[in-house]
Amino acid sequence: MLIHEIVAYSAGRLPDKPYLIEGGRSLSYAETLAGARAVAASLQQGGVGQGDRVALLFPNSIDFCLCYFGVLMLGAVVVPMNNRLAPKELAYVLGDSGPKALIVEDQFWEAASAMGQIAPLPDRVIQAGGQRRQGVEHLDDLLAAGGEPAGEPELGPMSPASIMYTSGTTGLPKGAILSHGNVFTNARNAGAHVHYKESDTTLLVVPLFHVTGLHSQLVAFAYTGGTCVVMRAYQTAEMIRLMAEHRVTVTFKVPTMYTLMLVNPALERCDLSALRLACYGGAPMAPETIIQLQQRLGVDLINAYGLTEATSLVTILPPCDALRKAGSIGLPTTGNRLKVVDDDGAELAPDQVGELLIKGGIVVQGYWNKPEATAQALKGGWLHTGDYARIDPEGFVFIADRKKDMIIRGGENVYSIEVESALVTHPGVLEAAVVPRPHSIFGEVVHAFVVCAPGASPGEEEIIDHCAGLIADYKVPASVSFIAELPRNPGGKVLKNQLKEQVPAGDPPRR
Numbered sequence: 001m002l003i004h005e006i007v008a009y010s011a012g013r014l015p016d017k018p019y020l021i022e023g024g025r026s027l028s029y030a031e032t033l034a035g036a037r038a039v040a041a042s043l044q045q046g047g048v049g050q051g052d053r054v055a056l057l058f059p060n061s062i063d064f065c066l067c068y069f070g071v072l073m074l075g076a077v078v079v080p081m082n083n084r085l086a087p088k089e090l091a092y093v094l095g096d097s098g099p100k101a102l103i104v105e106d107q108f109w110e111a112a113s114a115m116g117q118i119a120p121l122p123d124r125v126i127q128a129g130g131q132r133r134q135g136v137e138h139l140d141d142l143l144a145a146g147g148e149p150a151g152e153p154e155l156g157p158m159s160p161a162s163i164m165y166t167s168g169t170t171g172l173p174k175g176a177i178l179s180h181g182n183v184f185t186n187a188r189n190a191g192a193h194v195h196y197k198e199s200d201t202t203l204l205v206v207p208l209f210h211v212t213g214l215h216s217q218l219v220a221f222a223y224t225g226g227t228c229v230v231m232r233a234y235q236t237a238e239m240i241r242l243m244a245e246h247r248v249t250v251t252f253k254v255p256t257m258y259t260l261m262l263v264n265p266a267l268e269r270c271d272l273s274a275l276r277l278a279c280y281g282g283a284p285m286a287p288e289t290i291i292q293l294q295q296r297l298g299v300d301l302i303n304a305y306g307l308t309e310a311t312s313l314v315t316i317l318p319p320c321d322a323l324r325k326a327g328s329i330g331l332p333t334t335g336n337r338l339k340v341v342d343d344d345g346a347e348l349a350p351d352q353v354g355e356l357l358i359k360g361g362i363v364v365q366g367y368w369n370k371p372e373a374t375a376q377a378l379k380g381g382w383l384h385t386g387d388y389a390r391i392d393p394e395g396f397v398f399i400a401d402r403k404k405d406m407i408i409r410g411g412e413n414v415y416s417i418e419v420e421s422a423l424v425t426h427p428g429v430l431e432a433a434v435v436p437r438p439h440s441i442f443g444e445v446v447h448a449f450v451v452c453a454p455g456a457s458p459g460e461e462e463i464i465d466h467c468a469g470l471i472a473d474y475k476v477p478a479s480v481s482f483i484a485e486l487p488r489n490p491g492g493k494v495l496k497n498q499l500k501e502q503v504p505a506g507d508p509p510r511r
Contacts, residue, residue, distance in 0.1 A: 002180045003161055004072045006187065006222045007033050014198075014225050021246065022062045022230040029225075032066065034146070039070025039139075041147035046124050048100050050075030050153045053163065055099040055122070057081045057090070057108045059232045060208050063128045063139055065218060067103050068208075072180075075153025076100075078162040079175075080209040084472040087114035089173070093165050095119040096369060097175060103139065106130025157181030163368050164211060166308040166413075175368035176308045183215050185361035186311040189333040190220035193316040194250070194279060194302055198225040201274075202250045205231045205239055205257070206411075211312040212281065216304075217252055226250075237266040244270035250277045252304075254411025255285040256442050262292055275299050277319075281306060282411030287326045294322075305329035305397070309383055311362040314338070315397050328396040329389075336360030340391055345380065348390075353400045356389040357382040405496070407434070410442040412474045416496075419446055419477065422470040426463060428456030433486050433494050437479060437503045445478035447503050451485055464511065479508035 001009070007029065010019070015030035027035065048054060054071045056078060058064035064080075071078045079097045081090060094102070094115060101124040104112045109127065128139040161183055163175040190196060194216075202221055206213040221228050229246045231239060240261060243251065253261075258280060261267060275297055281304040290301055300319035306312045315338070317330030332338050339347050340354040348354045363383045366374030377384055388400045405416035416434045423432035430453040437447035450463060460480040467476045481502065487495040 001184050002072070002155055002159075003183050003219060004036065004069050006184070006219060007036065007069055010222055010225050017225060018227050019222065020062045020065055020228055020230060022232070025062055027062060029222075032069070035066040035143055036069035036073060037148045038143050038146045039067055040073040040149040042142040042145060043070065043076070043101060044074055044149045046101065048074055048076050050155075051160070052076045052101075053079050053097050053099040055079040055081055055094060055097065055102045057083060057102065057112055058105040058128065058208070059083060059107065060204050060213070060230050061105065061129070061232060062230055063105065064208055065228075065230070066143070067128075067139070068214075068218075072161055073149055073153075075155050075159065077160045080162065080164065080214065082165065082207070082209045082472070083108055083111070084207075084474060086469070086471055087111055088118060088470065089472065090115045091118035093173060093175075094121070096173075097163055097165075100124065101126065103128055106133075109133070155180060157184070158365070160365070164209075164308050174370055174373055176364045177366055177368055178211075178311055178364050182311040182362055182364060183219055184223075185335065186211075186215045186313055187220040187223040189313055189335070189362075190216045191224045193313065193333055194220075194277065194304075196220060196224040196226055196250065200224070200226040200249045201229060201246055202226060202252065203229045203231055203239065203243055203246070203248045205234055206252060206254065211306065211308050212252060212304075215312040216306075236260045236264045240264060240266040240270050240272070243272055243275065247274035248272075249274050250279070251275065252279040252281075254282040255280050255289065256410035258285070258293060259289060259441055262289070262296065267296070272297060277302060279304055282408065287323060290322055290326070303328070303330055305399070307385060307387075309364050309377065309385075310336075310358055311364065314358060314362065317396075321396070325396050328392075328398050330397065331395055332360075332397075333362070336362055338391065338397060339382070340389055350393045351390050353388055353390045356385045356387045356397070356399075358385060359383070407436040407444050407446055409439075409445055409474050414446055414475045418471060419448065419467065419475050422467045422475075423448055423450065423463065423477075425470065426458060426466045428453050428458035429463070430454070430456075431486055433496060433499060434477060435496050435500045435503060437508065439478075439507050441507075445508065446475065447508075448477035448480045449486065449499050449502070450480055450482050452482060478511070479504065 011029040011033040019029045020027045102122045103126045106129045126137045161180045162178050165173040278299045279302045301322045303317035305315045315330040337359045342354045359382050407414040419434045431451040434448045436444040439445045463480050487498040
């Protein structure tokens with residue numbers, strides 16, 4: 001089944017059932033389908049066709065959802081842009097994907113304008129939300145015009161649906177090409193393994209430019225006929241209030257959000273008795289937090305592991321094993337095979353640590369415009385995750401180490417080379433290396449070690465402010481240490497294990 005056909009299927013059997021809710025706006029399945037068709041018709045009239053890319057720069061919103069499904073109806077390819085990226089990073093994504101149209105939520109109009117100073121914007125730029133800008137096409141007009149696209153694109157399960165950009169160890173984002181079949185397989189597995197029901201309501205609080213919110217909630221809920229409440233931006237008390245107001249039954253968050261939720265006074269004031277499933281992923285969750293959630297909310301907890309190149313869900317840890325197998329990311333989802341191999345590619349015995357490889361219907365076709373990276377990632381027909389893991393005799397997977405030099409801040413992946421590249425552009429920085437600093441809320445934050453250029457003496461705030469202008473906020477160092485030289489092995493490689501031992505204790509000051 002194609003992605004937009006999932007919405008059409010549910011609209012046929014549940015036309016009046018609420019599918020999308022945002023603030024005072026609510027769309028049924030039938031209204032969502034009509035809105036998506038209107039977007040598709042207008043884009044088609046403007047020359048967008050099968051295989052063309054359309055970039056979306058939005059917060060979580062109903063308008064994003066309508067544009068997403070509308071683009072897919074044409075057989076075109078959606079490029080969801082990470083709204084937390086700096087203009088330079090956004091410009092790279094735009095230049096690499098080459099979209100025929102760009103649809104921008106008004107709150108990111110300035111970011112889009114700055115992006116346009118670096119790379120040419122597409123000929124067609126459409127504004128969504130906000131006050132209408134003179135001479136700019138507006139999404140509301142597309143929706144009001146209605147209509148349906150002419151003809152049916154010739155699509156199959158392997159047809160590209162989206163290009164999802166993920167950070168890489170090369171320092172430049174890579175666009176993972178996800179097919180309609182990838183996303184459908186994930187939606188089916190989410191319904192089966194996370195036990196979604198037609199009567200369920202979920203809150204979309206994780207970003208829709210990531211695969212979890214987009215594929216394992218928005219599309220998966222369309223498949224099961226549930227309702228999605230859309231939250232534009234994360235705020236703990238407001239999240240709790242929305243969960244109570246809409247009687248949310250299933251939630252999907254990174255562990256940091258649960259930690260903040262447990263200490264927020266709103267939790268005591270709001271009735272969350274409808275909640276039955278609390279899913280988490282993106283980072284480990286402490287057993288103490290699991291116990292608190294079980295005791296205070298009376299919910300089942302499901303740990304999930306996934307990555308962009310595998311559409312979303314790779315493994316699921318069932319609620320009954322949340323504590324028995326604490327630290328495990330669970331068992332493979334249906335139709336997917338996992339194995340652990342050594343450096344020569346030989347499969348390892350249970351409980352031996354090696355690189356985790358994946359094969360199945362969730363594995364992407366490759367990276368956009370990057371044949372060498374594709375060949376490396378999909379060598380031998382298996383997705384090489386770069387994560388080091390072990391599989392115990394019962395088949396449960398345990399991550400032993402993270403991708404090289406990666407820091408996980410509140411569920412967001414931060415690659416060291418991206419931050420280090422930003423640091424060394426400061427004239428007062430000779431060399432730099434970053435490592436994780438433990439944090440009570442975010443799990444980890446970025447800590448930088450800086451070797452100053454001769455005669456220079458920049459301060460910590462100066463370094464942090466410099467990075468803030470170049471990279472996304474979650475990648476910016478939370479703290480900086482100045483050292484005389486970076487420790488290296490005889491081959492010249494920086495010894496980050498030694499740097500980790502020098503990281504200051506406790507949380508860095510809030511900024």
